[in-house]
Amino acid sequence: MHKIASVYHLYIWNIVMNKANVFNYVFSLTFQSKRQFALLLFLIGTITVVSATMSAIPILFAMGIDLLSEGKGSATGVSLILAFSVSLLVASVISQFEWLTFGPFNLRLQRHLTLEVFNHALSLPYYVMRQHTSHEIGRIVEKGLDAIRDITSSLAFSIAPTIVELTIAACVIAFMVDPWIAILLIAALAVYGYLANLSAERIRTATESAMGSGTQAWTYGLDAVANVDHVQQANLRPAIIEQLNKKLKINDEHWKVTFTQRVYYGVLQTLIFGGVVIWVLWRGALDVSAGTLTVGELVLINTYIVRLLQPVETLARVYREIHASAGEAALLMRLLAEHPIPATQSSHLPVTSRPWALQLTNVGVTIGTTPVIIALDRSVAPASRLFIVGASGMGKSSLLRVLGCLVPVSSGHLTIESVDVTEANSEAFRNGIAVAYQDCLLFDLTIRENIALGSNASKGAIDAIMSELGLNDVMNRHRDENEPTVGERGNRLSGGEKQRISLARALLKPSNLLLLDEPTASLDEVNRTRVVAALNNRKGRQTEIIVTHDTGLIEPNDAVLYLLEPGKTHHGTHIELLGIKEYSDFINGTILVETESR
Incomplete structure (x- = not known):
């Protein structure tokens, strides 16, 4: 007392x-x-x-x-x-x-x-x-x-x-x-x-x-x-x-x-x-x-x-x-x-419409007292696509939050367009980042309102992305069932429907960097094909970093970062890494993987 x-x-x-x-x-x-x-x-x-x-x-x-x-x-x-x-x-x-x-x-x-x-x-x-x-x-x-x-x-x-x-x-x-x-x-x-x-x-x-x-x-x-x-x-x-x-x-x-x-x-x-x-x-x-x-x-x-x-x-x-x-x-x-982080004036940051280049130098990420990423060095070229793969619990989603300027690095440096990312300027950087996490952000609004949340996109642009991801059928079905909104946290939708709505919002946002966390994890083959086509249609418009267990998304020449354990990683193209036994065992399913929750 x-x-x-x-x-x-x-x-x-x-x-x-x-x-x-x-x-x-x-x-x-x-x-x-x-x-x-x-x-x-x-x-x-x-x-x-x-x-x-x-x-x-x-x-x-x-x-x-x-x-x-x-x-x-x-x-x-x-x-x-x-x-x-x-x-x-x-x-x-x-x-x-x-x-x-x-x-x-x-x-x-x-x-x-x-x-x-x-x-x-x-x-x-x-x-x-x-x-x-x-x-x-x-x-x-x-x-x-x-x-x-x-x-x-x-x-x-x-x-x-x-x-x-x-x-x-x-x-x-x-x-x-x-x-x-x-x-x-x-x-x-x-x-x-x-x-x-x-x-x-x-x-x-x-x-x-x-x-x-x-x-x-x-x-x-x-x-x-x-x-x-x-x-x-x-x-x-x-x-x-x-x-x-x-x-x-x-x-x-x-x-x-x-x-x-x-x-x-x-x-x-x-x-x-x-x-x-x-x-x-x-x-x-x-x-x-x-x-x-x-x-x-x-x-x-x-x-x-x-x-x-x-x-x-x-x-x-x-x-x-x-x-x-x-x-x-x-x-x-x-x-x-609790003090919010004071935001840096956006004029101090690179203002550009081109895709961003990222550089990770000796980056460490710690959750609580447990290190999940240790001394990671990696560069990401502008307009490139990088896949992050690894077993559950290896820190893929945690690393994605660092790259999304949501969580500061525990050690080392993350630079975007040669500017060091800090807690003070992270909010300004997030203006140029589009993210679709596996845990989707949905409110008890209509499907269209959830997609357009925070966006100034036109009705035509919203209609186009909904059609591209097969969401018009979902909207019509819910209207027929007298369910105009998606419910609390989207509880009237299936996991795949929620995922596509979250992805539609991310793809609708003009961005320099696109971050996706398991974009096909909850999808059937028809909707997976739609999502893959939508991503390929936008390839090269922004820098893309995708966390996935769906190795079918990865093409031979795509860049891959394989998180094996804290402090041990492999990176290179998919075809190059297949020559490494640990990576080939992972791809071939010899190593048991699950959807990552961390």
């Missing part, structure tokens, strides 16, 4: 000093928009006027009571009480308009903050995002944004009005009634505030632990739902539910700690402030009996104590909730604390 608290305090420091955090986004989004800032000023003004009015008008009631009880100026006393009633009604009506300012303000803030969070997450390095599952990210973002919404609404409707009311009440009691009572109330509030802060700290720490265990449980459950076909096929539902129940029980224990802390400190705060209230009213009654305090002033004290009691309890509760919300937002803060 102390470790968690230390981590949180580090992030609180980052809130003040580091620009890459959620609170910086809140303030920057508020002040960078004139409309948003105007809404904020109007909201603060409305809340201040309403709170000040609601706090000051009890004076009218107390003065009216004094005049009526003394039998003097009864008409004036009645008028003052009537003015109090009318003012209370007007202030209550005005308070309803706070939502007309806070609603649009908070909605705009949430929308822009959501965009900032997802933009930040998508700008993080690939190897950083691999540490999180999509369900985990979704849970973190959802709970984090909920927490920020709770914090902003609490600040608007609880903290600010309560501070105004407390200030006015303290001034009225000090200057109009009894300064000693005011001093005692202020002292009690100070002790109350100390306890509120202490309880909030402990509740926040417990909430962080509860959020962490809750995210783990939800991620586990959502993973099962996302793979429902496998779960049902293997009858794993009872085992998964049992494991999920264990995780949820752990989460329950963490939340019980927060409830216990709330009760303990809530009772302690109530006893302290309640004791002070009893003393103040007793002192006021004695002063009235002694003639040093009027009945109206005693009514005023009672009114303010009643008005103070609820706001103070609300203030303590909201303060605890804000700290708890900060605990819920801690995971989001940690995500936002």
